[in-house]
Amino acid sequence: MLTRMREVIASRPAWLTALAGECIAAYPRAPADRPRELRSFVLISKAFDRAQRAGRRLPKPVVRITGPTEMVHRPFPIPVVDHVGALADYLDLTVNELDRLADTRLIARRARSQRIAHYRYRWLQRPTGARLLEAPKSTLAALQRSILDGLLAPIPVHPAAHGFVAGRSATTGAAPHVGASVVITLDLEHFFSSITAGRIWGTLRAAGYPEPVAQLLAGITTHATSVTALTAMPSGPDRARDYRLRRRLALPHLPQGAPTSPQLANLVAFSLDRRLDAYARAAGARYTRYADDLTFSGGRSLARRAESLTSGVERIVQEAGFRVNPAKTRARHRHQRQVVTGIVVNESTNVARPEFDRLRAILHDCQVNGPAAANRQGHGDFRAHLLGRISWVSALNPTRGARLRSAFDGAAWVQSPVEGGQESRPSG
Numbered sequence: 001m002l003t004r005m006r007e008v009i010a011s012r013p014a015w016l017t018a019l020a021g022e023c024i025a026a027y028p029r030a031p032a033d034r035p036r037e038l039r040s041f042v043l044i045s046k047a048f049d050r051a052q053r054a055g056r057r058l059p060k061p062v063v064r065i066t067g068p069t070e071m072v073h074r075p076f077p078i079p080v081v082d083h084v085g086a087l088a089d090y091l092d093l094t095v096n097e098l099d100r101l102a103d104t105r106l107i108a109r110r111a112r113s114q115r116i117a118h119y120r121y122r123w124l125q126r127p128t129g130a131r132l133l134e135a136p137k138s139t140l141a142a143l144q145r146s147i148l149d150g151l152l153a154p155i156p157v158h159p160a161a162h163g164f165v166a167g168r169s170a171t172t173g174a175a176p177h178v179g180a181s182v183v184i185t186l187d188l189e190h191f192f193s194s195i196t197a198g199r200i201w202g203t204l205r206a207a208g209y210p211e212p213v214a215q216l217l218a219g220i221t222t223h224a225t226s227v228t229a230l231t232a233m234p235s236g237p238d239r240a241r242d243y244r245l246r247r248r249l250a251l252p253h254l255p256q257g258a259p260t261s262p263q264l265a266n267l268v269a270f271s272l273d274r275r276l277d278a279y280a281r282a283a284g285a286r287y288t289r290y291a292d293d294l295t296f297s298g299g300r301s302l303a304r305r306a307e308s309l310t311s312g313v314e315r316i317v318q319e320a321g322f323r324v325n326p327a328k329t330r331a332r333h334r335h336q337r338q339v340v341t342g343i344v345v346n347e348s349t350n351v352a353r354p355e356f357d358r359l360r361a362i363l364h365d366c367q368v369n370g371p372a373a374a375n376r377q378g379h380g381d382f383r384a385h386l387l388g389r390i391s392w393v394s395a396l397n398p399t400r401g402a403r404l405r406s407a408f409d410g411a412a413w414v415q416s417p418v419e420g421g422q423e424s425r426p427s428g
Contacts, residue, residue: 001020001023001024002016002017002020005019005020013051015047015048015050015051016047018046018047018050019042019045019047019048021047022045022046022047023038023041023042023045026041027041029072031072032069032070032072032210033069033070033071033072033073033208033209033210033211034069034072034205034210034211035069035211036211037211068082068083068084068085069082069083069210069211069212069213070082070083070210071208071209071210072208072210073208074208075206075207075208076154076155076156076207076208077154078151078154078155078207078208078209079150079151081151081209081210081213082210082213083210083212083213084098084212084213084216086213087213087216087217090150090151091143091146091147093143098216098220099216101118101139101140101143101219101220102216102218102219102220103118103219103223104215104216104219106224106252108226109224109225109226109227110226110227111226112228117137117226118136118137118140118223119134119135119136119137119140119223119226119255119257120134120135120137121133121134121135121225121226121229121232122135123232123233123234125234125236126236127237128236128237128238128241128325128327128328129236129237129238129241129242129245130233130234130235130236130242130245131256132193132225132229132233132245132249132256133256133257134223134225134255134256134257134258135257135258136223136255136257136258136259140220141258141259143220144220144221144258144259144260145259145260147217147220147221147260148259148260148263151209151217152260152263152264152267153263155207155263155267157263157266157267157270157273158266158269158270158273158274158277158289159277160273160276160277160287160288160289161266161269161270161273161288161289161290162288162289162290163262163266163289163290163291163293164262164263164265164266164291165266170290170340170341170342170343171343171349171395171396173288173289173290173295173340173341174288174295174340174341174343174345174349175345175349176286176288176297177286177288177295177297177338177340177345178345178346178347178348178349179345179346179347180286180297180298180299180338180345181298181299181300181302181303181333181334182297182298182299182302182303182306182331182332182333182334183295183296183297183331183332183338183339183340183345184295184296184297184302184306184309184310184329184330184331184332185293185294185295185296185328185329185330185332185339185340186293186294186295186310186313186314186317186324186325186328186329187292187293187294187324187325187328187329188292188293188294188317188322188323188324188325189241189244189292189322189323189324189325190244190245190248190323191265191291191292191322192253192254192255192256192261192265193245193248193249193253193254193256194248194253194321194322194323195253195254195264195265195268196222196251196252196253197218197219197222197251197252197253198218199268199321200217200218200221200222200254200264200268201214201215201218203264203267203268203270204217204218207267218252219252221254221258221260221261221264222252222253222254222255223252223253223255223258224249224250224251224252224253225249225250229249230246230249230250233245233246244323262291265291269289269320271320272316272317272320272322273287273289275316275320276289276294276313276316276317279312279313279316280296280298283298283302283305283309283312284298284299284301284302285297285298285302285309286298288340290340290341293340293341294313294317295340295341296309296313297345303333306331307331310329310331334346337352339352343396348397349396349397350396350397350400351392351393351396351397351400356393356400356404359386359389359390359393359404360403360404360407362374362386363386363404363407363408363410363411364407366386366407366408366410366411367407367410367411370411370412371383371411371412371413383413386408387408390404390405390408
């Protein structure tokens with residue numbers, strides 16, 4: 001260590017021995033996966049501080065990276081990716097191609113040409129305000145899917161997370177709250193855009209990926225919205241909300257539309273889920289999260305303290321770097337319809353009666369007037385659309401699902417000879 005220090009400083013000051021001793025005490029094992037951290041440690045070390053106070057002229061950078069990094073620990077069964085070159089080999093790309101797609105210098109954000117941009121944008125207007133869909137172009141989307149399947153999927157999420165998790169769904173997230181005296185739901189404002197590249201980097205480092213690898217992966221999976229797209233943001237009813245969203249989108253964040261964003265969001269929210277789950281257990285409640293929807297439920301004791309629990313949840317959420325949307329906070333008691341992510345949970349997981357009635361009316365229209373006439377919303381594949389909705393009802397209430405399927409089978413469906421898809425036409 002002294003030899004390498006002298007190679008950088010080109011001299012042999014006495015304080016180098018003290019600095020080497022501090023480094024060895026702080027790092028009994030060589031920090032081969034975190035050179036940036038080692039550099040920061042050197043800059044705040046006592047020996048370095050004493051040398052500065054003595055008026056010594058000290059070179060910068062103090063730490064020179066002379067070789068590739070290595071993975072020091074693997075808490076999960078992730079692939080061994082020791083350095084950026086190994087990452088490029090794993091993804092079958094060159095380092096220059098990875099660097100261009102990561103866009104860590106935010107060149108694409110300022111570019112006026114769509115050829116340089118890595119994302120396509122679409123603003124969705126909602127009653128509460130605008131929402132931005134950021135869809136990666138084909139090359140980046142394929143790369144993100146490879147990263148998701150190989151580098152992120154082996155990292156587990158918290159058991160309370162039910163959105164975008166294999167084997168879990170909105171139904172499994174709603175089931176624990178069936179039959180509760182009170183169901184409390186909260187919504188996280190701008191969930192994806194609240195998660196910055198720095199938080200992704202920290203999550204990947206905790207998973208074992210070396211600093212340079214984590215930095216490149218964070219760049220590939222996050223995005224700073226282009227100035228042109230931000231300028232086109234439609235105004236909503238809440239100007240403060242619009243301002244917060246614009247500020248978040250201007251920084252590298254998880255884009256809503258990238259294949260990697262749901263898994264990374266769940267991984268970043270692991271500490272939030274852990275705290276909220278412990279808080280709920282202490283209050284005699286149950287907790288689940290589906291994407292940005294937080295749900296708590298419990299007995300009569302919790303029903304009397306619903307407001308207190310909500311205040312505590314808001315405090316934990318804020319400390320975790322998120323924000324609760326107060327306009328969407330609800331506490332529903334037994335005499336009310338208790339809904340979790342669109343699923344009624346008063347007695348069992350069930351579809352809301354108005355939704356069931358609307359679907360039954362559409363199917364009746366299909367029987368009487370024919371599917372073509374009943375397709376008033378102009379769905380491209382009306383048959384598949386209805387089958388999907390019937391399957392959703394069947395998963396929640398098999399009896400109701402069977403009734404709807406019987407009505408569906410009463411209509412005539414034929415194969416389109418032109419498009420090769422399903423086309424509807426009235427029978428008789």
